[in-house]
Amino acid sequence: MYPEEIVIPMKEQLTFNGFEDLTTAEKVDEAMKKEGTTLVMVNSVCGCAAGAARPGVLLSLTGEKAPKNLTTVFAGFDLDAVKRVREYLMPFPPSSPAVALFKDGELVHMLERHHIEGHSAQAIAENLKQAYAEFV
Structure with a gap:
C-alpha cells in the first residue's frame, strides 16, 4: 500500500x-x-497517470x-474500493490507471492502461469527449 503523503496530492x-x-466498497456501490x-477514474501513482490520465480526464470535462x-x-x-470497482469493470482485467464511463450503472466505455500509456492528455480527452457525445 502506498504512503498517504504520496497519494493525497494525486487524489486532490x-x-x-x-x-x-x-x-470504500459501500461508497462504490452507492455511486x-x-x-x-x-x-x-482508477487513479495510480504511475507516470502515465500523472502525465496523461489525470490531465486528460480533467481536459475531457471542458467540452x-x-x-x-x-x-x-x-x-x-x-484497496476495498478498487476491488469493488474492478467487479463493475468486468470482463476487463484489472488496470491502473483506467477510466470508465457508466450510464445508469452499465459500463459503456473503457480506457485501460494500454489506451493511456504512451498517449497524450489531449488524445485521452478527445477519446472521452467522443464517449460523452455518444452517451451523456
Whole structure:
C-alpha cells in the first residue's frame, strides 16, 4: 500500500476538481446506483497517470458534454474500493490507471492502461469527449 503523503496530492488533483473520492466498497456501490452517467477514474501513482490520465480526464470535462457524476478510486491505496470497482469493470482485467464511463450503472466505455500509456492528455480527452457525445 502506498504512503498517504504520496497519494493525497494525486487524489486532490481530481477531488479539487469535483470528483468524489470513493474510499470504500459501500461508497462504490452507492455511486454505481446513481442515475445518469458516472465517470470512474482508477487513479495510480504511475507516470502515465500523472502525465496523461489525470490531465486528460480533467481536459475531457471542458467540452459541451460531461458526465453527471465524477468519481475516483486509488489503486494501491483504496484497496476495498478498487476491488469493488474492478467487479463493475468486468470482463476487463484489472488496470491502473483506467477510466470508465457508466450510464445508469452499465459500463459503456473503457480506457485501460494500454489506451493511456504512451498517449497524450489531449488524445485521452478527445477519446472521452467522443464517449460523452455518444452517451451523456
